[in-house]
Amino acid sequence: MITSSNNPILIIASRFLTPFIQLFALYVIVHGHYGPGGGFQGGGILAASIILLRLSLGTEKSEKVFRRTWGIPLGFFGALVFFSIGLLTMLFGGNFLEFDELGLLGFNKVGSHFYGILLIEIGVGIAVMSTIVSIFDNLSGELDGD
Amino acid sequence: MKKTPLIILIFFAVALIYSTSWLPNLGDPQSLHHREHSPIGSQVAADYYIKFAGQDAASPNIVTVILADYRAFDTLGEIIVILTAGIVCFVILRKNL
Amino acid sequence: MIEFFLGHQLYWVVSLLIVVGLYGMLVKKNLLKKVLGLNIFQSGIILFFVASASKRNATVPIVEATTKIIDSSQYINPLPHTLMLTAIVVSVSVTGVALALLIKIYQKYKTLDEELLLKQMQ
Numbered sequence: 001m002i003t004s005s006n007n008p009i010l011i012i013a014s015r016f017l018t019p020f021i022q023l024f025a026l027y028v029i030v031h032g033h034y035g036p037g038g039g040f041q042g043g044g045i046l047a048a049s050i051i052l053l054r055l056s057l058g059t060e061k062s063e064k065v066f067r068r069t070w071g072i073p074l075g076f077f078g079a080l081v082f083f084s085i086g087l088l089t090m091l092f093g094g095n096f097l098e099f100d101e102l103g104l105l106g107f108n109k110v111g112s113h114f115y116g117i118l119l120i121e122i123g124v125g126i127a128v129m130s131t132i133v134s135i136f137d138n139l140s141g142e143l144d145g146d
Numbered sequence: 147m148k149k150t151p152l153i154i155l156i157f158f159a160v161a162l163i164y165s166t167s168w169l170p171n172l173g174d175p176q177s178l179h180h181r182e183h184s185p186i187g188s189q190v191a192a193d194y195y196i197k198f199a200g201q202d203a204a205s206p207n208i209v210t211v212i213l214a215d216y217r218a219f220d221t222l223g224e225i226i227v228i229l230t231a232g233i234v235c236f237v238i239l240r241k242n243l
Numbered sequence: 244m245i246e247f248f249l250g251h252q253l254y255w256v257v258s259l260l261i262v263v264g265l266y267g268m269l270v271k272k273n274l275l276k277k278v279l280g281l282n283i284f285q286s287g288i289i290l291f292f293v294a295s296a297s298k299r300n301a302t303v304p305i306v307e308a309t310t311k312i313i314d315s316s317q318y319i320n321p322l323p324h325t326l327m328l329t330a331i332v333v334s335v336s337v338t339g340v341a342l343a344l345l346i347k348i349y350q351k352y353k354t355l356d357e358e359l360l361l362k363q364m365q
Contacts (some may be wrong), residue, residue, distance in 0.1 A: 002171055032210045039214075039221075040328050059277060072269040079150050086222075097218045113203040117214040118220070123273070127225050133230040138235045139346065151269045155262055162258040171250025171300040175316055180298060182315070184364040192322045200306045208304040208321045213328065224329050231336030235343045 002140055004058030014056040021049040029125040033117065039124030044124065047132035054136065071134025078127025085119050255295055274355045276349070278341045282348035285334040289327050296320040 006010060037140030053062040086097040094101030102112035170177035178184070182193050199211040213221055264287055267280025285331040297319050306313055348356055352363055 033205045033207060035207060036209075036303070037207075038210045038328075040332060072229075072236060073226065075229050075232055079229060082222060082225060086218075097222075099215065110202075110204040113215060114205065115205060117205065117210065120214045120218065121210065124225060128228060131228050132335065134232050135235050138239050139339070139342055141239060151266075154269065155266055158265060159258060159262045162261060163255060166254035166258065167251060169251070169254060169295075171246065172253050172295065173297050174250070175298055178261055180316075180320060192350075193315050195321060196304065196306075196318050197313050200313065206305050206307065208306065208318070209324050210319060212325045217325065220329065224332055228332055228336050229270045234340050237361075238340075238343045238347060 002054060002059050004061060005056050010056050014052050018049050018053055022046060022050070025049065029121060030118075032121050033114075039121040040128055042121075043125040043128030044132065046129040047136075050129075050133050051136050055142070059137075059140070066133060068134075068137050071130050071137055074130035075127050075134065078123045078125070078130065081123030081126070082120055085116060085123070091117075254291070257287055257291040257294075260290065263287075272357045274345055274357060274360075278338065278345065281341070282334065282338055285337075289330050289334075292323045292327050292330075296323040299322070 025042045026046035028037040028041060028045060032038035032042070034055075050062075050066050053065055059068075089098050089101045090096055092101040099113045099116040100109060102116060107115065174180070179189055179190065179192060182216060184190055195212055195216065199208045199216075200206060203211045203215050205211050261284060264280050264282075264284030267283060268277050271277060271280065298316065299346060301317055301319045304318045304324075306318065345355065348360070352360055354363070
């Protein structure tokens with residue numbers, strides 16, 4: 001359990017910076033198409049914003065942003081998004097993760113690749129973010145006694 | 147420090163420097179993994195990816211297209227690796243065993 | 244001779260980083276310093292792969308969307324960058340599990356020194 005910091009400058013500065021860091025991380029995930037970025041990078045930055053809140057405000061007050069019990073289930077939800085894209089292509093008659101077959105939904109060949117990559121990157125970002133935050137929460141848990 | 151780790155470290159450093167002197171120069175455009183065709187005649191993968199990734203996926207970023215379109219199965223395995231690490235951290239540090 | 248030196252100096256610097264990581268893992272007595280030595284080792288390996296993918300007079304692998312015929316000697320090799328993203332994630336996972344094991348060792352034996360631990364375990 002991390003206690004809250006005594007310094008008001010630290011508390012105010014971290015509360016001010018966190019929305020901008022999260023917006024930048026979302027930008028990095030979604031713009032993985034057009035420039036450098038992607039799922040793993042954006043997930044790391046998003047995890048860093050939540051760890052900043054945990055370190056400066058303490059574990060009790062930052063529970064409102066991201067609960068401790070949400071860590072691992074949200075990680076598996078990200079993996080489920082990834083897997084369901086693969087199963088969706090199998091549903092339309094192709095192999096696993098073969099994006100050409102998504103054209104039956106109404107896209108042309110290039111558009112189906114576009115949307116497949118976008119959904120995969122979002123799933124990867126969610127999974128990586130929640131797993132890194134849950135590793136940090138487990139490592140900073142209760143230290144008293146055995 | 148003691149003798150045995152020092153000998154191991156010096157041997158390792160000499161082995162690394164000797165074996166990297168056989169590698170091609172940095173940035174040589176004619177080295178084996180930058181060419182178009184390998185010495186047997188088959189296509190080199192990196193060259194194919196640079197030439198055709200922009201057309202196949204309508205996306206300018208080649209690294210994301212490789213990671214999520216050509217080699218998506220490796221990314222799935224990667225997600226499983228990091229989820230396993232998260233579960234192991236939870237299981238080791240439980241309190242009621 | 245000059246060309247050999249300029250073309251290979253990166254590999255010597257990376258060898259230095261790998262030897263520093265190996266020194267941290269072998270010689271230091273505290274278990275936490277050994278884990279950090281492992282992390283330095285992994286960073287050296289990742290740097291080696293990413294830097295060996297460069298080409299002379301070439302730019303980052305982000306192509307213009309309009310050109311149809313792409314000259315592949317203008318862009319650097321994108322394949323090691325992709326594989327090293329996986330390696331970075333593996334490094335994070337290994338460090339997380341190693342630190343969890345260290346917390347359990349400290350809770351049971353109340354020390355993290357290697358020689359005291361070996362004495363207490365016998």
